[in-house]
Amino acid sequence: MKEQDIAILxxxxxxxxxxxxxIEPNDWMPDAYRNTLIxxxxxxxxxxxxxxxxxxxxxxxxxNLRRKAVLLAKVQDEAGHGLYLYSATETLGADxxxxxxxxxxxxxxxxxxxxxxxxxxxxMGAVGWxxxxxxxxxxxxxxxxxxxxxxxxxVRVCKEESFHQRQGFEIMMKLAAGTPEQKEMxxxxxNRFWWPAIMMFGPNDAESKHTAQSMKWKIKRHTNDxxxxxxxxxxxxxxxxIGLTIPDPLLKFNEATGHYExxxxxxxxxxxxxxxxxxxxxxxxxxxxxAKENGLWVRQAALAHAEKKKLRKxxx
Amino acid sequence: MSNKDNxxxxxxxxxxxxxxxxxxxxxxxxxxxxxxxxxARDVYTRRSEGISIWVVESxxxxxxxxxxxxxxxxxxxxxxxxxxxxxxxxxxxxHM
Ligand SMILES: [Fe+2]
Ligand SMILES: [Fe+2]
Numbered sequence: 012m013k014e015q016d017i018a019i020l021x022x023x024x025x026x027x028x029x030x031x032x033x034i035e036p037n038d039w040m041p042d043a044y045r046n047t048l049i050x051x052x053x054x055x056x057x058x059x060x061x062x063x064x065x066x067x068x069x070x071x072x073x074x075n076l077r078r079k080a081v082l083l084a085k086v087q088d089e090a091g092h093g094l095y096l097y098s099a100t101e102t103l104g105a106d107x108x109x110x111x112x113x114x115x116x117x118x119x120x121x122x123x124x125x126x127x128x129x130x131x132x133x134x135m136g137a138v139g140w141x142x143x144x145x146x147x148x149x150x151x152x153x154x155x156x157x158x159x160x161x162x163x164x165x166v167r168v169c170k171e172e173s174f175h176q177r178q179g180f181e182i183m184m185k186l187a188a189g190t191p192e193q194k195e196m197x198x199x200x201x202n203r204f205w206w207p208a209i210m211m212f213g214p215n216d217a218e219s220k221h222t223a224q225s226m227k228w229k230i231k232r233h234t235n236d237x238x239x240x241x242x243x244x245x246x247x248x249x250x251x252x253i254g255l256t257i258p259d260p261l262l263k264f265n266e267a268t269g270h271y272e273x274x275x276x277x278x279x280x281x282x283x284x285x286x287x288x289x290x291x292x293x294x295x296x297x298x299x300x301x302a303k304e305n306g307l308w309v310r311q312a313a314l315a316h317a318e319k320k321k322l323r324k325x326x327x
Numbered sequence: 328m329s330n331k332d333n334x335x336x337x338x339x340x341x342x343x344x345x346x347x348x349x350x351x352x353x354x355x356x357x358x359x360x361x362x363x364x365x366x367a368r369d370v371y372t373r374r375s376e377g378i379s380i381w382v383v384e385s386x387x388x389x390x391x392x393x394x395x396x397x398x399x400x401x402x403x404x405x406x407x408x409x410x411x412x413x414x415x416x417x418x419x420x421x422h423m
Contacts, residue, residue, distance in 0.1 A: 035393070037390060037392070037393050038393050039393075039394070084373075087373070088373070091370050091373070094355060094370055095353055098353055098354045098355065101336065101354070107333075107356075108333060163353075164353070167353075170374075171373075171374075307332070310332060310334065311332055313334075313358045313362070314332065314334060314358050316358070317358035317359040317362070320359065321359070
């Protein structure tokens with residue numbers, strides 16, 4: 012295609028975006044838009060799948076049958092979210108297995124929050140309340156993303172997410188109202204997950220190199236700092252309500268702006284974890300790689316069995 | 328994993344309740360149609376979203392070309408006499 016033709020197509024493409032017309036798989040799109048989406052959606056998919064590990068860790072040790080059933084249902088939902096998202100990357104022409112191999116080789120990232128360990132049952136509360144809560148904050152605007160299949164996947168995901176956050180908050184609420192030891196356990200979980208949770212929104216706007224282009228393409232609707240602020244504003248009163256303390260001595264409400272102001276975020280820690288040096292990075296990727304390798308013979312056998320069944324049917 | 332180990336891709340359609348059409352809800356991978364239906368049940372009907380499932384292998388779907396949309400749909404745009412609002416009838420006429 013001539014450069015001039017591409018310029019016209021690009022202009023028409025941007026006009027569609029500006030007019031809130033969704034882009035669908037077979038529509039023309041700039042390579043950079045396609046590649047940005049493949050990167051973002053596959054990393055989102057990896058986050059759902061890797062995110063099953065810290066919670067899967069507690070399924071067999073849930074304190075009672077109700078909690079166990081709930082946690083199992085939540086983790087199963089996350090597997091579904093991963094599937095919807097991998098499917099969305101496939102509509103862009105990405106090879107699903109390749110995107111998964113990129114995760115295993117460290118080329119592709121996933122949300123850093125899942126590189127922290129879940130040490131006590133209260134962490135199931137903190138993860139549902141804070142991690143799913145932050146994910147919802149990020150995902151709700153994605154329901155209006157310009158790429159149709161991603162937006163539709165997000166609508167399903169958001170519908171399913173709301174119970175995730177509630178069940179987590181319920182765990183925290185119960186523990187916070189329990190014995191002093193139980194309350195201390197809840198506070199300890201909040202202490203460990205608060206800062207990683209607010210880092211989930213990504214670097215400050217000034218450091219975020221993709222934000223401007225993604226906003227122009229309507230892949231992103233709000234900046235990292237806007238979403239982070241929104242999350243803090245809704246979450247602080249929730250902690251107060253159940254008698255837990257946000258581990259930020261500098262946190263204060265600004266009457267004039269109506270927003271909370273928070274202390275400095277430890278971005279060195281954030282980048283260390285992104286680079287692979289968090290407490291569980293290696294365990295998480297190893298677990299995923301092993302799952303793929305150990306499951307290979309099952310996938311091959313299922314395929315061979317289906318082939319045999321088909322041949323038998325044709326013969327009869 | 329080499330390409331030959333990849334399971335085929337299926338498109339999933341769900342009837343949400345008796346009397347409604349099956350509607351496309353997403354896709355998944357499965358070795359055959361039976362497994363595709365079972366997986367669709369697990370993935371797309373966990374919250375009573377459906378009472379009937381269709382699966383179609385994705386490479387059997389032939390889609391119209393978006394770049395041909397103007398030619399394909401122009402005839403229906405230009406024939407406004409196909410719509411009842413094209414015709415004027417006296418106000419005194421009812422039930423029409
Ligand atoms: Fe999720
Ligand atoms: Fe979730």
